[in-house]
Amino acid sequence: MFARTLKYIKDAQILPRISDTERQALEAGSVWIDGEFFSGNPDFQSMMGEAYPALSSEEQAFLDGPVEELLHRVDSWKLRNTRRIDDDTWSFLREKGFFGLIIPKEYGGSGFSTLGRSSVMMKTSQLGPVGTLIVIPNTLGAAELLIAYGTEQQKDHYLPRLATGELVPCFGLTEPTAGSDAASIKAEGRVFKDEDGEIKVKLNFAKRYITLAPIANLVSLACQLHDPDNLLGKGELPGISVILLEKGMDGLYLGDHHLPIGAFDNGPIFGEDVVAPVDHIIGGPDMAGQGWRMLMEQLGGGRAVSLPAGGVASAKAAASAVGPYSIVREQFNIPVGLMEGVSAKIARTTALAYIMESSRIYVCAGVDRGHHPPVISAILKQQTTELGQSCLIDGMDVMAGAGVMQGPNNILGDGYKSAPVAVTVEGANILTRTLMIFGQGAVRCHPYALPTLEAVQNDDVDAFRKAILGWMRHSVTNFGRGIVRGITRGATVKAPVDDETARYFKKLGWASSRFAFLTDLAMFFVGGKLKQRGKLSGRFADALSWMVFSITTLRRFQAEGARKEDLPVVHWAMKYSLLQIQQAFDGIYGNFGGPIGWILKYPGRFFLRINPLSNGPSDSEDRAAAAAIQSPGEQYQRIALGGLGSPLPESPGMGRLLHAWRLVCEAQAPTFKIKKALHKKQIKAANLLEAVPEAVKAGIVTNDEAEQIKRAEKARLDAIQVDVFDKDDYYLDSLSDIPVKTRFGSEDANDDETMAEPALARAAND
Structure with missing residues (x-):
């Protein structure tokens, strides 16, 4: 019976088939708290026992010293307009060790924790190009890959020079036809023997959107490695590899700029017959073909560091501005922050800043403890970048004209303009949400999905029998558990705390049972079509994301001493999070499709709506949550401004706003x-x-x-007041003040061409 069932499942493609690249992605990293929610019965005691640490004294001193000094040294308005980091800033960054935060001390770096690096990135994110210059050397790139996979010789040679800033790295991954689908890169490295009998690699490539490329002198290049003579002993097509190239190598061209929103250094890289020793493969020849695994493992951690740090900074920047501004700014003879419509925006910004900061610290601590959770990292990347953007939008609404008019005193405008960058990089958020989070999570984090898929693909009847019986027990148990928890509204779930937040653990346990059962229905009845059903998988991703945010929020509340003054913010945050889960379930029920879909859409959706997880925060709760950041004090510092720096009273923008706010409140x-x-x-x-x-x-x-x-x-x-410019400062003399030059493509170019034409590369070098 099991043999016939296995054959039917395989022939009918009921379950999705795993490609080689997907298998490597699934095998990279580790399952963590995401697996608890797929189980349908999360171990809240264990999840609440996860570390929620403070920074080390060394890391805190760095934030309070060099980072704070950097914030006061850099003129952000001038920097964003000139787009040039001055020599004094470069020297300061090198002298204070900003380029070696990730590098172990034995190689001349600081050896900061993941949380420490994230905190530096969050605090410097407001510095535009300078913030980007700090991020890239300390996240995915040469140093991180060398630390994890490099040979001892490579580490000894490169890491000290990276730590001092002598080498400025960039990572050459994205191409015209390979963006979110990084596995489809066309950059080619061909292995050959030169006249002296040395094994080398000849590279041809055209990369774009490469951050720091115009100012970098060390490129970590991802390419498809071909070895027609099997010189490396890994076959003719070893696969994706990462090779280090230094500026000045023949045929390598970098130096031109794209002009991204936010005007940070970013540009293309071209290579025509660039020859590199085979020892330049990160990890040496033995790691040839392992580039995809490297990327999956490091992206899994990297997505938890730099981009969430920027997203959290956006939310905190919005919160830290709108709280004070809503009291300083008056209309109709009252502070605008006392108006219900405005306080609703402030409440949402306050709660989201609290939620996002909780997730940043929780997940960074997990990475520091050895977890490399690709699904959780994808959630943080997708959600924090979008939520940070939405907080800035709300902030702009509250600040109105003061948010729109540009100049040194504009607090949110630059962040608002730059927010789309984070949404698109390291995998566009549309694909991260609709493909990665649930697509990878459903297979990797589910207790029985991956063993079943492997058994089907390997025609292993015994393994299939064991896996499918376990899966059936799991599904039936969660169906029954979900019914009981639905009727009792989670009363049967054991909460690990005995305070006002206990009710939220019960609802999360209830939500997890429903999520796990719906996942089983999707795997069996949608199966191999899940990749095409992106909107459906996106709703599953939303439900998982907000369950993760819920547990990190509750962990933060307990870790910070269960402060009663924070309860209005926590209640708002939890009711909002549960509402997002409820809405995700409603979308799944309404769009599942098929015979099961009819049951879910009509009777199922009816019961879902009359017995909701949450209806969201009330109007009175808006006012209470907003009030947390409308008065100066420790709570405002902890929820809003903390981690972003302390502007001087005389400094434009935030400095003068906080100065006025303190005086107005006094x-x-x-x-x-x-x-x-x-x-x-x-x-x-x-x-x-x-x-x-x-x-x-x-x-x-x-x-x-x-x-x-x-x-x-x-x-x-x-x-x-907003900034005013005279005509000499406002007008450009002519269009020639904005030079435009295009190196990539022409009217006659073949749209399908993915490599730089030799003539194009030669012209670029000329």
């Missing part, structure tokens, strides 16, 4: 006295400042209080 009590007197018509005046002298005469406020109000009102007016 003057609230005497200001309220005058407004109350105006309302009762005890004194008459057209506005607050005109009322101050009358209030002093009437004994409503003291002279000291009057001066306090005047200082606050002056600072308030300064803080809401």
Whole structure:
């Protein structure tokens, strides 16, 4: 019976087939808390026991010292307009060790933890090109690959020079026809013997979108390695390999720029008959063909570091600005932050900043403990970059004209413009959500899916029998468990805490049972078509993502001492997260398709809606959550501004806003006295400042209080002003001030061509 069933499943392609590259991706990294949610019965005690550490004293000192100094040294407005990092900044970065954060101390680096590096990246992300210059050497690239796979000789040669900034790296992966589908790269490396009998590699390639390429002098190049004479003993097609190339090698051209949003250094790389010794393969000849595994393993960790750090920084930047601005800015004689529509935006930004920071620390700590979770990393990359962008959009809405008008005093505009970059890099978010998170997770994290797939592909009847029986037990158990938990609204789930947040563990256990059972239905009834059903798999990805965010949020709350003042933010965050899970389930039920789909769409969806996980936060909860960042103090620092730096009061933008906010809040009590007197018509005046002298005469406020109000009102007016430019600063003299030159393609170019034409490469070198 099992043999016939196996044959039927294989012939009917009920289950998705795994390609060689997909197998390598599935085997890379590790299953972590994602596996708990696919089990249908997560071990919350274990998940809450995961580390949630603070930075080491050395890392904190670096953030408080060199990083803080860097923030004050760099003129972000000037940098974004000139696009040039000055020599003084370069020297400071090299002197203080910014390029060697990832490199072990024995090679001259700092050997920072993943959390430490992420924290530096988060704090410097507001520096545009300088922030990017710090990120690339300390995430996916030469140093990270060399540390993990390099030979001792390679480490000794390259790592010290990378640590000092003598070598500036870039990673040559993306091509015109290979973006999110990195396995389809066409860059070719052909193995041959030269006249002296030495084995070398001849490379031809055209790369684009390569960050730091215009200023780099060390390229980690991903290519398809061909070995027609089997000189390496790995067959004619060893596969994807990563080879180190240094600037100045014959045929290698780099130096031109693309002009990405945010204007950081990024450009193409061309190579025509570039010859490199075979020892330049990272890991040496023995690692030829292992490039795809390297990329999958390191991307799994890398997606948890740099891009989430930037996404969290965006959310915190928005929160740190809108909280103060909503109190400083008044309309209709009240702070705009007290209006319900505005407070709803601020509440969402506050809660998302709290959620995202919790996930950043939780996952970085996991990576430091040896986990390399590709699914969790993909979730962080996709969700934090999009949520960070949405927080900036909400922030722009709150700040209105002050967010739109550009200049040194604009706080959110540059981040708002740059946000799409993070959404598109290291795999566009559309594909990350619709293919990677659930597509990889359903196979890798499910307790029985991968063993079953392997048994089917290997025609192993015994392994298939064991796997399919286990899968059936798992599915039936989760079906029954889901029914019970649905009826009791999760009451049967054991929570690891005994406080106001216990209810959320119960709902998460309930959600996990439903998620696991729906995953089984999708695997059996959609199966091999899941790749094409991207919208369906995207909804599964959303449900998984928000379950992960929920557990990290609850872990943060407990790790920070279960502070009662944080409960309004935590309640808002959890109700919002559960609402996202509920909406994902609703989408799955409504679009599953087939006979099972009819059951889910009509009776199933009816019961889903009358017994929801959450209806979202209430209007009153908006106000309570927003209030957490509308008053100066430790809570505002911890949730919003903490980790982003401390702007000086005289610095433009954020500095002058925080200065005004502090003065306005300090003057609230005497200001309220005058407004109350105006309302009762005890004194008459057209506005607050005109009322101050009358209030002093009437004994409503003291002279000291009057001066306090005047200082606050002056600072308030300064803080809401926007930049003004005269015509000499505003206008460009001519269109020639914006030079445009294209090296890639022409009207006669073949759209299918993926390699740089030899003439094109020669012209570029000329």
